Amino acid sequence: MAEHQIIARIHTGFPEKFGIPRQSGLADTKGKILFEPDYRNPEMLRGIEGYSHLWLIWEFSEAVGKGWHPTVRPPRLGGNQRMGVFATRSPFRPNPIGLSCVRLEKVGLDGPDGPVLYVTGADMMSGTPIYDIKPYLPYVDSIPQARGGFASRVKEYALEVEIPGACLEKIPVSERETLRQILSQDPRPSYQDDPERMYGMGYAGMEVKFQVKDGRLLVRDIETASKDPAQEEKGRK
Incomplete structure (x- = not known):
C-alpha cells in the first residue's frame, strides 16, 4: 500500500487542542488551507467553487504514536x-x-501561496495535515432520519458567556462572535466542574482566561498569546 501523502495543512486560530469545538460546524471558526508545494496546481480545484461545503480528511497529528484501545471514555x-x-x-x-x-467561503488562486481555500467551521488545530478534500453532496451526505446513537442522548447545553467591557476591547471585532460561540459550548472536559478553577485557552493570537459557575462562563482576562516557535515551524511545514 502506498504511503498517504499530506496534500495541505489548515491554519486556524487554535494553537493547541484545548478549546477546539468538539465537532465541525459548531462555531464560525475561520480556516485557511494551504497546499503543499507538489499540490499547488489550480487545475486540481477546477469546479470546487460550485460547492458550498467540503469534506476534509485529516490526521490527528497530536495522537500519532500514542497508541489506542478497543474502548474509550x-x-x-x-x-x-x-x-x-x-x-x-x-x-x-x-x-x-x-x-x-x-x-467553503472563497478560493484564492493568486499570491505566492496560491491556491488557497478559505473555510469556516473547522475543528482543527493550526498546522493540522490534510490528506484529502472532497465535495459535500447534499443529496447523499444529508440523512435527516439518521440515528445518533448514544451521542444523541447526551444533553447539549450552551453556557451564558459574559465578557466584561475591558476584555471585550482586547478582542478583534471580527473574532468576538466566534469566540462567544466557542466559549458557549464549554471548552472544559466534562469531568471538570470546579467553579474556582481558572482556565486558559489560546485562540486567534489571544490567551483567554475564564471561569465557569452555575451555567455561566465569565471571561476574566484577555492577553496576547506568546508565540511558540515550535508551533510556528509546525504550521509552515
Whole structure:
C-alpha cells in the first residue's frame, strides 16, 4: 500500500487542542488551507467553487504514536463510561484519521501561496495535515432520519458567556462572535466542574482566561498569546 501523502495543512486560530469545538460546524471558526508545494496546481480545484461545503480528511497529528484501545471514555459521557472506539470520534484510533465538514467561503488562486481555500467551521488545530478534500453532496451526505446513537442522548447545553467591557476591547471585532460561540459550548472536559478553577485557552493570537459557575462562563482576562516557535515551524511545514 502506498504511503498517504499530506496534500495541505489548515491554519486556524487554535494553537493547541484545548478549546477546539468538539465537532465541525459548531462555531464560525475561520480556516485557511494551504497546499503543499507538489499540490499547488489550480487545475486540481477546477469546479470546487460550485460547492458550498467540503469534506476534509485529516490526521490527528497530536495522537500519532500514542497508541489506542478497543474502548474509550467519551468526554461527553463524563469520562466514566466506556464505549467502543468505532462508536466514537476519539482521536486515539488504529489510524488517527479525522473527518470534518466545512463551509467553503472563497478560493484564492493568486499570491505566492496560491491556491488557497478559505473555510469556516473547522475543528482543527493550526498546522493540522490534510490528506484529502472532497465535495459535500447534499443529496447523499444529508440523512435527516439518521440515528445518533448514544451521542444523541447526551444533553447539549450552551453556557451564558459574559465578557466584561475591558476584555471585550482586547478582542478583534471580527473574532468576538466566534469566540462567544466557542466559549458557549464549554471548552472544559466534562469531568471538570470546579467553579474556582481558572482556565486558559489560546485562540486567534489571544490567551483567554475564564471561569465557569452555575451555567455561566465569565471571561476574566484577555492577553496576547506568546508565540511558540515550535508551533510556528509546525504550521509552515
